[in-house]
Amino acid sequence: xxxxxxxxxxxxxxxxxxxxxxxxxxxxxxxxxxxxxxxxxxxxxxxxxxxxxxxxxxxxxxxxxxxxxxxxxxxxxxxxxxxxxxxxxxxxxxxxxxxxxxxxxxxxxxxxxxxxxxxxxxxxxxxxxxxxxxxxxxxxxxxxxxxxxxxxxxxxxxxxxxxxxxxxxxxxxxxxxxxxxxxxxxxxxxxxxxxxxxxxxxxxxxxxxxxxxxxxxxxxxxxxxxxxxxxxxxxxxxxxxxxxxxxxxxxxxxxxxxxxxxxxxxxxxxxxxxxxxxxxxxxxxxxxxxxxxxxxxxxxxxxxxxxxxxxxxxxxxxxxxxxxxxxxxxxxxxxxxxxxxx
Numbered sequence: 001x002x003x004x005x006x007x008x009x010x011x012x013x014x015x016x017x018x019x020x021x022x023x024x025x026x027x028x029x030x031x032x033x034x035x036x037x038x039x040x041x042x043x044x045x046x047x048x049x050x051x052x053x054x055x056x057x058x059x060x061x062x063x064x065x066x067x068x069x070x071x072x073x074x075x076x077x078x079x080x081x082x083x084x085x086x087x088x089x090x091x092x093x094x095x096x097x098x099x100x101x102x103x104x105x106x107x108x109x110x111x112x113x114x115x116x117x118x119x120x121x122x123x124x125x126x127x128x129x130x131x132x133x134x135x136x137x138x139x140x141x142x143x144x145x146x147x148x149x150x151x152x153x154x155x156x157x158x159x160x161x162x163x164x165x166x167x168x169x170x171x172x173x174x175x176x177x178x179x180x181x182x183x184x185x186x187x188x189x190x191x192x193x194x195x196x197x198x199x200x201x202x203x204x205x206x207x208x209x210x211x212x213x214x215x216x217x218x219x220x221x222x223x224x225x226x227x228x229x230x231x232x233x234x235x236x237x238x239x240x241x242x243x244x245x246x247x248x249x250x251x252x253x254x255x256x257x258x259x260x261x262x263x264x265x266x267x268x269x270x271x272x273x274x275x276x277x278x279x280x281x282x283x284x285x286x287x288x289x290x291x292x293x294x295x296x297x298x299x300x301x302x303x304x305x306x307x308x309x310x311x312x313x314x315x316x317x318x319x320x321x322x323x324x325x326x327x328x329x330x331x332x333x334x335x336x337x338x339x340x341x342x
Contacts, residue, residue, distance in 0.1 A: 031331065031332060031335045032079070032082040032083070032331065032335070033081075033082045033083070033084065033085060033086060034082070035078040035079070035081070035082055036057060036081070036086060038055035038056050038057050038093075039056055039057065039058075039060065040055070040056040041053070041054065041055045041056070042054055043101075043102075043103065044119075044122065044123055044126050046097070046115075046118075046119050046122050047110055047115075049104070049107060049109055049110050050097045050098070050102065050103070050104075050107065050110065050111070050115075050119075051102060051103045052094050052095060052096065052097060052102045052119055052123065053094060053095045053100060053101035053102045053103075054092065054093065054094040054095075054123055054127075055076065055093045055094070056090065056091065056092060056093075056127070057081040057084075057086060057091040057093070058081070058084060058085075058086035058087070058088075058089045058090055058091040059086060059087055059088060059089060059090055060090060061090070062086075062087070062088050062089045062090040062091075063088060063089050063090065063131070063134070063157075063341070063342075064089075064090045064092060064129050064131055064132075064133040064134070065084055065089050065090070065091055065092065065133060065134040065135075065136055065338075066092045066120060066124075066133045066134070066135050066136070067080045067081070067091065067092065067093050067136045067137070067141075068096075068120075068135065068136070068137035068141035068142075068144045068145050068148075069093075069095070069096065069099070069100075069137075069140075069141050070137075070138055070139035070140040070141045070163075071096065071099060071139075071140045071141075071256060071259065071260060072096055072099065072116070072140050072144075072259050072260060072263050073096075073098060073099050073106075073255065073256035073257070073258070073259030073260045073263075074099055074100070074140075074256050075095045075096075075099040075100020075101065075102075075256075076093040076094065076095055076100055079325070079326070080093055080136075081093060083136070083334050083335055083338050084338060085342070088342055090129075092123070092127065092129070092133075094119075094120075094123055096116050096119070096144075097110070097111045097115060097116060097119065097259075098111055098255065098258075098259050099255075099256065099259065105255045106254070106255025106256070106258045106259060108213075108258060108259055108262040111259065111262065112266070112269040113143075113144065113147055113263075113268060113269040113270060114269060116144055116147075117144070117147050117148045117151050117152075120148050120152075121152060121155070124155065131157075132154075132155060132156060132157035133155065133156065133157055134156075134157050134158045134159075134160065134338075134341050135148060135149060135156055135158070135159050135160075136159075136160045136338070137160075137161060137162070138161070138162035138163050138325050139162070139163045139165065139297070139298065139323070140165065141162075142161040142162060142163060142164045142165060142298075143164075143165050143166065143167060143268065143270075143275070145159055145161055146159075146161070146166065146275045146279075146282075146306075147270070147275060149281075149282055149285060150275065150278045150279070150281045150282065153281050153282060153284075153285060156285050157285075157286075157341070158285060158286040158287065158288075158341050159282070159285060159286070159287040159288070160287075160288050160290070160334065160337045160338060160341075161287065161288070161289050161290065161303075161306075162289075162290045162291070162325060162330065162334060163290075163291060163292070163295055163297065163298040163323050163325070164289060164291060164298055164302050164303040164306055165298045165302060166273075166275040166276055166302055166305075166306060167267070167268040167270045167274075167275065168272065168273045168275070168276055168302075168305075169272045169273060170273075171302055180296050180299070181234045181296045181297075184234075184296065185230070185233055185234050185296075188229070188230040188233045188234060189230065191226055191229065191230060192226045192227060192229075192230045194226070195222050195223050195225070195226035195227075196223060197219055200223075205261050205264040205265045206261075206265050208223075208257070208261045209258065209261035209262055209264075209265050211223065212224075212254055212257045212258040212261055213258055217254075220254045220257075221254070224253040224254055224257055225247055227253075227257070228247045228248050228253060229244050229245065229247050232244050232247070234296055234297065234322075234323075235297055235322055235323040235324055236322050236323070236324050236327065237292070237294055237320060237321055237322040237327060276305060276306065276309055279306065279309040279310055280309075282310055283310070283312070286312075286313075286340075286341070287310055287312075287313040287314070288313070288314045288316065288337040288340065289303045289306060289307055289313055289314065289315045289316065290303075290316045290318065290330060290333045290334060290337065291303035291315075291316075291317055291318070292317075292318050292321030292322045292323055292324075292327065292329075292330060293317050293318060293319050293320070293321060294320075294321065294322050295321070295322050295323040296322065296323070297322075297323040298323060300317050303315060303317075314337075316333050316337070318330050318333050
């Protein structure tokens with residue numbers, strides 16, 4: 001995997017944060033269910049290092065749905081429970097290792113895709129969920145959903161995947177540091193480049209991981225802020241300047257960036273075309289794949305390739321949409337997909 005392609009996930013986690021940390025849930029948006037507090041929360045000790053935070057919403061006796069957030073390193077947010085009718089669904093959200101309210105925050109030890117897959121099974125057992133579950137994931141969450149379903153197909157009732165990324169060797173270079181967004185967003189890319197200190201140029205995932213794992217807090221914040229603005233600009237089809245310039249306010253992106261770069265440096269802990277190669281394990285599992293037509297973070301070519309591997313799957317390309325789930329067409333496509341499992 002080339003250093004440039006590994007830089008992909010550095011912007012990948014940011015667009016997940018950008019559609020969540022700034023509260024883009026838009027109260028009263030047509031079709032979304034009202035945000036409500038969880039009826040149960042807790043921390044599950046999954047090994048000697050990590051405790052993962054979880055929150056349960058909806059009906060304790062309802063159909064289980066496991067919601068996987070993006071990133072890696074971002075964490076869950078209220079909008080993720082609003083796609084599901086709380087009268088019908090037991091909605092299970094959790095923050096992956098080192099993310100959100102999980103502890104310790106930003107920790108990269110014992111933090112791999114395989115650990116995250118195992119954590120989902122540990123959480124299922126802890127919660128006493130015996131029924132097969134719908135698995136719902138977008139962006140990095142789609143990657144983890146595929147990895148989980150291919151490891152535990154017996155536990156999965158169906159898949160709803162958005163903004164698909166499979167970490168395959170020939171997947172396009174599609175982070176804002178790669179050729180596609182730079183072709184369309186040269187100004188955003190130049191701003192990011194200008195924020196980098198000389199010792200990070202040319203930028204590589206390992207250099208970024210070293211930065212976000214180090215002690216130079218001022219440089220970390222400066223690079224993260226520029227990265228956030230670039231990701232907001234590239235992740236949304238129509239991102240207004242005011243939103244781009246506002247960034248995330250005081251939100252601390254450094255712990256998530258550390259985890260993000262840790263995964264990028266290590267090839268996402270997946271073996272080349274593993275997820276596509278093993279897609280035959282998903283035969284018989286109803287799968288709905290949703291992608292924005294103009295998603296430059298996760299272009300629809302990847303969703304198309306997965307669909308071809310799963311001929312019984314349904315592929316929905318949202319014409320006027322980028323990467324964010326909060327874009328109206330994508331929101332409606334996700335709501336419709338969920339209803340097919342009710």
